[in-house]
Amino acid sequence: MGIACCKEEEIDFTQEVELNHFHLLRSVGKGAFGKVRVVQHKGTQQIYALKYINKAKCIKMRAVENIIQERRLLEEVECPFVCNLRYAFQDDENLFMVIDLMLGGDLRFHLDRMGMMKEDMIRFYTAEVACGLAYLHGRRIVHRDLKPDNVLLDEKGHAHLTDFNIAVHYREEKPLTAVAGSMAYMAPEILAKKGYFSSVDWWSLGVMAYELAFGKRPFRAKTNEALQQSILHDDLEFPSNTSDLVSSECVDCIKLLLTRDITKRLGTKESGGLDRFRAHPWFKGYDWEIIGKKEGNPPFTPDSKRANFDATHELEELLLEDNPLKAKPRKKKKEGEEDKPKEGEDPAITKEMRIMEDKFTVYDYTKTRKGLGSLQGNQPGSQSSMTAVQKIPNAAPCTTGRADRQDYSIHKDVMEGRDAEVNMTGVASMESSPNKSRRESEKPQLDPPPVPSPIMERP
Numbered sequence: 437m438g439i440a441c442c443k444e445e446e447i448d449f450t451q452e453v454e455l456n457h458f459h460l461l462r463s464v465g466k467g468a469f470g471k472v473r474v475v476q477h478k479g480t481q482q483i484y485a486l487k488y489i490n491k492a493k494c495i496k497m498r499a500v501e502n503i504i505q506e507r508r509l510l511e512e513v514e515c516p517f518v519c520n521l522r523y524a525f526q527d528d529e530n531l532f533m534v535i536d537l538m539l540g541g542d543l544r545f546h547l548d549r550m551g552m553m554k555e556d557m558i559r560f561y562t563a564e565v566a567c568g569l570a571y572l573h574g575r576r577i578v579h580r581d582l583k584p585d586n587v588l589l590d591e592k593g594h595a596h597l598t599d600f601n602i603a604v605h606y607r608e609e610k611p612l613t614a615v616a617g618s619m620a621y622m623a624p625e626i627l628a629k630k631g632y633f634s635s636v637d638w639w640s641l642g643v644m645a646y647e648l649a650f651g652k653r654p655f656r657a658k659t660n661e662a663l664q665q666s667i668l669h670d671d672l673e674f675p676s677n678t679s680d681l682v683s684s685e686c687v688d689c690i691k692l693l694l695t696r697d698i699t700k701r702l703g704t705k706e707s708g709g710l711d712r713f714r715a716h717p718w719f720k721g722y723d724w725e726i727i728g729k730k731e732g733n734p735p736f737t738p739d740s741k742r743a744n745f746d747a748t749h750e751l752e753e754l755l756l757e758d759n760p761l762k763a764k765p766r767k768k769k770k771e772g773e774e775d776k777p778k779e780g781e782d783p784a785i786t787k788e789m790r791i792m793e794d795k796f797t798v799y800d801y802t803k804t805r806k807g808l809g810s811l812q813g814n815q816p817g818s819q820s821s822m823t824a825v826q827k828i829p830n831a832a833p834c835t836t837g838r839a840d841r842q843d844y845s846i847h848k849d850v851m852e853g854r855d856a857e858v859n860m861t862g863v864a865s866m867e868s869s870p871n872k873s874r875r876e877s878e879k880p881q882l883d884p885p886p887v888p889s890p891i892m893e894r895p
């Protein structure tokens with residue numbers, strides 16, 4: 437890439453990636469651990485989502501292992517149905533992950549607005565997410581937190597899995613045992629504590645499909661304890677007007693996904709895997725070759741003229757953040773200094789900080805095999821020839837260059853926060869925020885709940 441001249445500065449993009457390599461654009465989200473912002477690479481002009489996590493907060497929330505794990509796992513993943521990692525780096529205050537930007541909003545956002553989704557949308561998202569799951573499971577990765585909040589749409593309306601916070605590698609010979617995930621989407625075998633593998637993601641897919649179809653989850657209760665009992669024992673019930681809303685094939689598919697016996701649950705390895713899933717009558721007429729290449733026709737195109745995210749994040753950032761994100765050079769530490777706790781600082785925290793900083797290594801996809809492949813091989817903006825179904829490792833959908841600049845110009849106002857509609861929505865919705873249901877919606881639980889814990893299954 438070499439040296440590019442920006443108005444205010446000269447940046448050597450051959451040097452290690454840092455925050456200064458990006459223009460900071462608008463804020464689009466906030467998770468339990470960090471915030472998400474749109475950024476643009478100053479060299480390539482490519483736009484991305486920047487997820488940043490305050491290091492001190494990360495330690496305080498005991499989320500270090502989760503963030504390190506997320507960064508590590510994402511480095512291994514390159515799939516058309518995943519928000520792929522492009523860069524990772526840190527400064528003195530924050531850890532940064534730069535990921536594929538999804539302009540279409542998440543399924544929670546759209547479900548909140550629609551109440552229920554049309555069957556062709558549910559079928560399409562179920563199919564694309566299934567491709568993403570099959571890709572992950574082919575690499576012995578289980579996501580464990582599949583729910584509408586964690587499926588993001590791109591501007592065309594294709595679905596992508598995100599939030600690998602509690603995703604984990606598993607080994608065939610060693611079942612996972614941690615109670616991890618968001619309770620309402622958790623498979624019974626997680627709650628039964630007898631060990632589980634990737635089957636749990638197929639159950640969550642069933643819960644998600646049910647929720648998209650009927651606007652409520654299949655198992656509901658007032659307390660976690662009661663919810664757990666319901667998931668473990670209650671019969672699956674459908675609303676009385678189900679036949680007015682969806683086809684019997686859709687109901688059958690959801691029933692099969694929400695089957696407690698994993699040898700009969702649709703999608704699981706034990707029940708015939710993705711082949712049996714694809715053969716289900718609900719997907720009759722689907723060309724899986726095309727779906728797997730992300731060339732299927734999305735039945736819903738997110739509105740590109742308005743932001744498909746909660747604009748209150750932007751306002752919160754502007755009005756309430758007293759330490760706004762800014763590129764700062766890292767302080768040079770004198771030898772041995774990092775080992776010494778600052779005055780009044782707990783030595784255990786200093787130690788944890790150092791471990792976290794060492795483990796959160798720099799990642800730059802342009803300097804990896806997949807990045808080089810995509811930069812040389814593909815047309816800008818084109819999808820790669822990889823399909824999730826084929827499970828070919830390291831193939832990259834390349835979205836750099838001209839096409840992206842065009843995309844950026846289409847969305848420039850939205851990205852930079854000049855869309856009137858969004859600003860108005862943001863102001864109007866401080867009280868009746870569309871994010872309300874997100875706040876009320878299930879938060880991922882780790883073991884022991886409710887505080888996210890670093891005590892996680894590690895292979």
Ligand SMILES: Nc1ncnc2c1ncn2[C@@H]1O[C@H](COP(=O)(O)OP(=O)(O)OP(=O)(O)O)[C@@H](O)[C@H]1O
Pocket residue numbers: 464465466467468469470471472485487519535536537538539542585586588598599601745880
């Ligand atoms: N790649 C992306 N492109 C566009 N928006 C994104 C992207 N990733 C996240 N977001 C937005 O930012 C929000 C916060 O994302 P983030 O992954 O930090 O938190 P989360 O999904 O709530 O998970 P958790 O709180 O468990 O970490 C999301 O809900 C989504 O609206």
